[in-house]
Amino acid sequence: MSRLHFIAMRLVKTALVVFAVVLLSFLLIRLAPGDAATVMAGQSGYADEAFMKSLRAEYGLDKPLPAQLATYLGTVARGDLGTSYVRRQPVLDIILERLPNTLLLDAFALVVAIAGGVWLGAAAARRPGSAGDASVTVLSMLFYAVPQFWLGMMAVLVFSVWLAWLPPFGIETMGADYTGLARAGDIAKHMVLPGMTLALYYLASYARLTRTAMIEVADQDFVKTARAKGIRESQVARRHILRNALIPLVTFAGLQASILVGGSVLVENVFSWPGIGTLAYEAVTARDNPLLLGIFIVTAVLVSLFNLVTDIAYSIADPRVEMGR
């Protein structure tokens, strides 16, 4: 099977996932008590039977379910995720306004996690059983047992309250009106604590994964060949072992993306980072169901697109990949 065919298949799969996300959202709307007419009537503060009936007719809520589903699919396909109950703005506009902040934070965390994790894991794999190796294992065990939001609050306690090194909240200093480089530096300073909180958890996973993969690859024949050719040990570790051990990390990054999004919802709330995680919290407290559901749809679509990219990257990085799947 050619690579083009593989990519086409993955595109179809991604499209199916997106369709399923919208279908699931439609079902979730049914789950909430009352329908849109009840909510709108509640907002207008006026509701007799005739008014409700006209509302339902206007929005197609009196039609059979399949027809309603078709209408819903049509609106979502046009990029219309509904209107926020509270802000009276299109849901998609509100989300897109906040999305760059979340992407910035998540990308920072992902880069720190991968770079730091690979470095730590490679160091641990050099000498299995050493103190450094053991500390990676213990750290990852601790991170798996700690609520991420609590880790963030502890970081605030230590680095902002006690040591006063870093700003605890927000994305930039209020009222400072920095521009250019000064502004970028200010934002970077605000990003350290939330970014590291988010990264540390995944850093531990990447370290473990790199460690296991490197120990496995180090046993293979081509590594022995490289050594037999007289290549220096540091070169063997970097060029032959590490490169091949990194391939599974690509897939892992894709699989972790959905967990990263969940983690960033919590971390954003701890640090009042103005992304879609804090937006989700605002939607929950204001009972703004269309906004909350919109956030689910947008994040789900983004994660499946990210998975598509990592799958394609994987097929390029490792030509041996079974493209049939």
Add this chain to the structure above:
Amino acid sequence: MKKFAAVFLGRPMALVGLAVFAAIVATALAAPLLFARGPFTIVGMPLLPPGAPGLLAGSDVLGRDMLVGLAYGARISLLVGITSTLGAVGIGVLLGAVAGYYGGVTDDLLMRVTEFFQIIPSFVLLMVLVAFLQPSLNSTVIGIALISWPQVARVVRGEFLSLRGREFVQAARTLGMRDAAIIFTQILPNALPPIMVVSSMMVGSAILTESALSFLGLGDPNLLSWGSMIGGSRSAMWVAWWTTVLPGLSIMVTVLALNFIGDGLNDALNPRRGR
């Protein structure tokens, strides 16, 4: 069974985990007997530090005894952790068994559904589920079960795939047993060890998820849990560290204990898959 006990009891970490977990279960069960007045009763001035007269763990923002809150919080964490895991195991075993036993198109279809639930951001889905169902103990448990089952389904499917061709299954089929009977009375008992390992680990992650939900204010509003204690202490954290630190440590110790037990079970039940 003897060998299992020998391996499990030979792991100091697993024993520590078991002892700590037993102590937490005992605290949870005894909470209503020890502190009959309940976790919401105001006992004194707010934000008294640990060690203040009669307040071993200090008081919170509203002047409630932190120690009572921690003890009652253990009840919620354990209740949600265990029941939602049972729910997830139920769904996962059913779908995984059907997929692995029948194979073919059924397997393909069910595995696509499983993959779908693993790809989408499950915590955001959980927030939507709980918010739409209205926050309560029930919606928390149902929601966590609904996002956690794929892991179980994968393990069960794998076991069923490898067991379905064995002689004892063929024998049962020759005897004229119905599929359901073969799945539940013949194959499932043999697939139990890995299911137990996965579920012991899942209780811990369910406890973490519950704490995250109630931290965001999506927990049952009528119950005090470790997560809601942390969420409620956010404004006080600056002046009263114990209001945030103690519930967080409680979660960490509980989940660590469960993970140690899970590791021990893994070593004892899956000798092939040593780490």
